[in-house]
Amino acid sequence: MESIIKVNKLNKWYGDFHALVDVELNVSLGEKIVICGPSGSGKSTMIRCLNRLEEHQEGSIIVDDIELTHDIKNIEAVRSEVGMVFQHFNLFPHMTVLENCMFALRWVRKMPEKEAKEVAMQFLKRVYIDIHANKFPGQLSGGQQQRVAIARALCMKPRVMLFDEPTSALDPEMVSEVLDTMVELAEEGMTMLCVTHEMGFAKKIADRVIFMDAGRIVEEADPDSFFANPQSQRGKDFLSQILQH
Amino acid sequence: MATHKTLSKVNLTPPESRARPQNKMTLLQKARQRYFSNLLNSFLTLSVIIAFILILPPLLQWAIFDAVFIGSTQEACEVAAGACWLPIAARFDLFVYGFYPETETWRVNLVFAASFFTLVVLVWRRISMKLKLVYIVAFLPALIFVLLYGGVFGLDSVSSNKFGGLIITIFLGLIGSILSLPLGIFLALGRRSTRPVIRIFCVSVIELFRAMPMITWLFMGALVLQLFLPNGMEVDKMIRVVFILVLVSAASKAEIIRAGLQAIPVGQFEASAALGVGYWRTMSMVIMPQVLKVSIPAMLNSFIGMFKDTSLVAIIGLLDFLSVGMATMNSDEWGKYGIEVYIFVAMIYFVILFTISRFSLTLEKQLETGH
Numbered sequence: 001m002e003s004i005i006k007v008n009k010l011n012k013w014y015g016d017f018h019a020l021v022d023v024e025l026n027v028s029l030g031e032k033i034v035i036c037g038p039s040g041s042g043k044s045t046m047i048r049c050l051n052r053l054e055e056h057q058e059g060s061i062i063v064d065d066i067e068l069t070h071d072i073k074n075i076e077a078v079r080s081e082v083g084m085v086f087q088h089f090n091l092f093p094h095m096t097v098l099e100n101c102m103f104a105l106r107w108v109r110k111m112p113e114k115e116a117k118e119v120a121m122q123f124l125k126r127v128y129i130d131i132h133a134n135k136f137p138g139q140l141s142g143g144q145q146q147r148v149a150i151a152r153a154l155c156m157k158p159r160v161m162l163f164d165e166p167t168s169a170l171d172p173e174m175v176s177e178v179l180d181t182m183v184e185l186a187e188e189g190m191t192m193l194c195v196t197h198e199m200g201f202a203k204k205i206a207d208r209v210i211f212m213d214a215g216r217i218v219e220e221a222d223p224d225s226f227f228a229n230p231q232s233q234r235g236k237d238f239l240s241q242i243l244q245h
Numbered sequence: 246m247a248t249h250k251t252l253s254k255v256n257l258t259p260p261e262s263r264a265r266p267q268n269k270m271t272l273l274q275k276a277r278q279r280y281f282s283n284l285l286n287s288f289l290t291l292s293v294i295i296a297f298i299l300i301l302p303p304l305l306q307w308a309i310f311d312a313v314f315i316g317s318t319q320e321a322c323e324v325a326a327g328a329c330w331l332p333i334a335a336r337f338d339l340f341v342y343g344f345y346p347e348t349e350t351w352r353v354n355l356v357f358a359a360s361f362f363t364l365v366v367l368v369w370r371r372i373s374m375k376l377k378l379v380y381i382v383a384f385l386p387a388l389i390f391v392l393l394y395g396g397v398f399g400l401d402s403v404s405s406n407k408f409g410g411l412i413i414t415i416f417l418g419l420i421g422s423i424l425s426l427p428l429g430i431f432l433a434l435g436r437r438s439t440r441p442v443i444r445i446f447c448v449s450v451i452e453l454f455r456a457m458p459m460i461t462w463l464f465m466g467a468l469v470l471q472l473f474l475p476n477g478m479e480v481d482k483m484i485r486v487v488f489i490l491v492l493v494s495a496a497s498k499a500e501i502i503r504a505g506l507q508a509i510p511v512g513q514f515e516a517s518a519a520l521g522v523g524y525w526r527t528m529s530m531v532i533m534p535q536v537l538k539v540s541i542p543a544m545l546n547s548f549i550g551m552f553k554d555t556s557l558v559a560i561i562g563l564l565d566f567l568s569v570g571m572a573t574m575n576s577d578e579w580g581k582y583g584i585e586v587y588i589f590v591a592m593i594y595f596v597i598l599f600t601i602s603r604f605s606l607t608l609e610k611q612l613e614t615g616h
């Protein structure tokens with residue numbers, strides 16, 4: 001299998017706080033990975049290192065054969081191949097839904113306006129938001145906004161999609177519409193790394209579950225065996241906690 | 246058990262919603278409720294009314310009924326009991342146009358019209374923010390420079406030492422504020438730069454110009470700056486003053502923009518970066534539009550301050566609107582009518598700035614409701 005992300009001995013500090021410790025990760029093309037772990041375990045930090053929203057101090061990260069260094073050209077090249085969906089959507093409030101999706105197509109991909117509009121509409125249709133294309137993000141529900149955010153990332157035709165708790169800021173009745181979109185995406189073969197505690201989703205699509213604690217990858221397993229029978233004590237504690245809810 | 250029973254309750258016919266009850270009041274009732282609702286309120290209302298009754302008639306008597314409007318020399322005023330408005334009439338052209346050549350004053354009028362039209366553009370909903378910015382930051386200053394200075398497009402060239410009165414006040418106020426906007430943005434961004442050299446430079450400029458009185462800077466601009474320029478090179482005094490005003494006003498705008506930048510959630514920067522969009526594109530298309538939107542009221546406020554501060558240029562010998570008034574008072578002919586001149590000058594400032602402040606309120610309301 002072609003490898004798309006290679007993380008080697010990654011270490012990251014915030015000040016003196018060691019946030020990621022010797023993290024190793026290999027992601028093959030088409031693989032779907034779910035990352036879970038207690039709050040503060042470094043899940044966001046790790047996933048944000050992959051497109052350099054966070055800078056690492058040691059180790060190497062290679063995405064799509066490009067190593068992430070201080071070189072801004074490399075960083076921008078990686079970012080345009082890696083889509084990211086945030087917990088709080090982060091749509092641009094002063095642009096319409098359509099403009100949000102066209103933005104990077106126009107200025108990163110340098111696409112002519114007409115073509116960018118077609119591509120954007122195509123992806124908005126895919127997340128069933130095309131009828132709201134000319135509304136502003138503030139006029140949509142949380143679930144709709146998150147689907148726009150997914151469409152905005154997909155427009156760039158990324159090779160990998162990163163999700164950082166995409167459903168945890170949503171009202172409960174909107175979680176499934178976003179998860180359904182993500183399942184569809186997974187079924188189409190997208191490479192995905194997803195921080196989430198949605199077990200049903202993980203069981204359905206994940207090839208691998210990564211369990212993190214205190215900045216380390218503690219356990220890696222296929223979802224069925226991890227959720228049924230975690231090997232580490234921390235994994236057991238964590239699962240018993242989220243199962244209480 | 247008993248409590249359980251009382252707790253479970255299903256309302257199969259939930260109450261219908263209905264229109265809010267109207268309470269109709271006559272105008273008189275409304276007035277009573279607003280101005281005479283209690284003893285203190287009634288007292289305040291009556292005091293204000295009495296004060297008006299005491300002040301207004303004599304004021305009108307002096308300013309209008311007993312005043313002299315017609316005539317051309319001070320003799321016409323000698324016998325009058327009221328105000329003498331002749332100095333204003335006699336020197337009206339000086340007040341408005343300074344020493345601008347009489348045949349070219351239409352150019353000045355056009356500048357005034359374009360300036361007023363700017364306010365209309367600002368609150369015109371159908372015009373996009375981008376177009377508004379282009380009009381204000383690029384088109385308007387270019388138009389003002391071309392019209393006032395001339396020398397291009399077949400317009401006669403007019404030296405800036407012919408400028409005076411309202412021309413100077415509006416020219417300096419507008420150009421100073423407008424050109425300071427881009428500079429203020431760069432200073433604000435530079436202040437947040439990760440490169441120490443840029444950051445220190447921007448912080449120094451901002452703090453230096455904020456922490457010293459404008460008058461000292463005007464002196465330096467007018468007198469000291471010349472010493473540093475190569476021999477024989479003379480920069481137009483008006484331009485030197487604009488330069489100083491731009492820097493002073495950019496320093497305060499930079500602080501306004503910095504506050505606006507801090508109000509933008511970090512997620513906006515991250516979302517744009519994550520799409521592979523570079524720093525300048527992110528700033529100009531994602532961040533600044535949001536920042537400018539929230540800072541417009543504060544900007545207009547700083548503009549009003551700036552507009553009034555232009556009267557300080559009198560100190561370095563420029564004849565601005567207020568200075569024309571002072572000169573009039575100091576003249577032999579009209580020396581006795583200083584109060585009238587002051588009132589006139591104050592009224593004009595008030596009319597201009599009050600208009601701007603009303604427009605800015607409208608704009609503020611639009612931005613609150615719009616997107």
Ligand SMILES: Nc1ncnc2c1ncn2[C@@H]1O[C@H](COP(=O)(O)OP(=O)(O)OP(=O)(O)O)[C@@H](O)[C@H]1O
Pocket residue numbers: 014015017019037038039040041042043044045046
């Ligand atoms: N910008 C920062 N500065 C300092 N410390 C930080 C910063 N961001 C994160 N941390 C710390 O790094 C650790 C890992 O944070 P991270 O956000 O990656 O956790 P997480 O696993 O995503 O948690 P959560 O489930 O709450 O999102 C935490 O202890 C956090 O306090």
Ligand SMILES: [Mg+2]
Pocket residue numbers: 043044045164165
């Ligand atoms: Mg997190």
